Amino acid sequence: MTASITTRSAITTTGLRKSYGDKVVLDGIDLDIGEGTIFSLLGPNGAGKTTMVQILSTLIAPDGGKVRIAGHDLAREPDAVRSTIGVTGQFSAVDNLLTGRENLMLMADLHHLRRDAGRARATELLARFDLVEAGAKPAGSYSGGMRRRLDLAMTLVGDPRIIFLDEPTTGLDPRSRRAVWQIIRELVADGVTIFLTTQYLEEADRLADRIALLDGGRLVAEGTPEQLKRLVPGGHITLALPGVRELDAASRLLGDVTRNEEALTLQVPGDGSVQSLRALLDRLDHASIEVENLTVHTPDLDDVFLALTERAATRKESVR
Structure with missing residues (x-):
């Protein structure tokens, strides 16, 4: 008899809802994301991707629904959730006046690491992200790619098992973008779960194990990249x-x-x-x-994105 292999869930949401006044941003979102995988959330600007990340990372509260992250209930155990996650937002959290090493040491202090442990962690991360020489220089002198690598390194100071990356390569040149992709792959190889939002469909296609498309507050499609490409004609x-x-x-x-x-x-x-x-x-x-x-x-994700978001827009117009 062949043993079945089951993947534990890193993130689950059931009926997740969020509104701002009359605007419904998330309208009953159900997700199940396995440990040690890359999940990518796609959608047009204003679709609710950043709101989703803010809720899952405990920054804002949902209006309804249930969320479990790393086995912890988001509403009842927010501190336990925070201890397992890391967040890299759209905009860098790097302090330009501090050196790269000082930025990492600041994060170590926020994670309550002992001074010697913090120094060791900073040295390890500077080496891992190829920032050893730059570590003694002010972060304000870094290139865009270096800043993003430092930002990711700062996220890893607390050794999170789940990382939210909200459009992590926006504005980077192709070489820097590929360097970030390699870092993401290495993290997943170590068992880290990545929740990725991106505007670059090629990025999702290359990295993600599963992709969901969010539009109008609802998930209009979910599956592997290959499964999504078969949803639209043109193959x-x-x-x-x-x-x-x-x-x-x-x-x-x-x-x-x-x-x-x-x-x-x-x-x-x-x-x-x-x-x-x-x-x-x-x-x-x-x-x-x-x-x-x-x-x-076969159709690419650009075809899928355009076809499915256009269908959603047509449905919304038809009910007005």
Whole structure:
């Protein structure tokens, strides 16, 4: 008998609600995020992503619903929740007048670490984030990428097991963004859970184990990146045929295709799944039609984002 492997929940929310006056920001959000995974929350500006992070990190109270973080009830055990989490917000918490090491020592003091333990932790984190040489310089002299690395290092002083990253790479150049991605992957490899909000869909696609799309206060979709990409049309398989005879035969066999006579290719609608690809190749093989090459195209997260948020906007207009 094969033993089943279950992942414990790091964060669960049930019916989470938050409003500001007449504006409903979160309208009954249900989530279950496994330990040691990267979960990404996407949504248009004003969708409620930052409000969600503020609630889960105990900064503001929800209007309703239940939340458990690392096994602790958010409403009854906020101090226990705070002891397990770290938060890196949209805007850096770095003090420009302090050196990198002094910023880390300040965080160590806030976490009530002994002085020697705080110094050791600061030295460890400066090395881990490649800031040893910069550690003695004022943070105000740092580049954007260095500041963000220091900000992340400050979040790790308390050794949190769950980290909320609210748009952590906004404004960074591509090299600095990839450096932050590598740090995130290393944290997860150590068992840390990451709750990531981002405006960069490529970032979510590359990093996240699961993604949820928030719009109008509701989750309009949730799943792995590949599952979400299959929710919208536009996927296809391009077949390259060796000659006109094979092109004609495949066109007759498959029916709803787009032909390119000059390139000798057919574009066949499909979701890009292994099952659909296998079924297509089986049909061609059964008809003795040779294929020289094929490529699979699936919609990307940009397509998913635009399609699903447009649907949500249409639904809202229809009920007015």
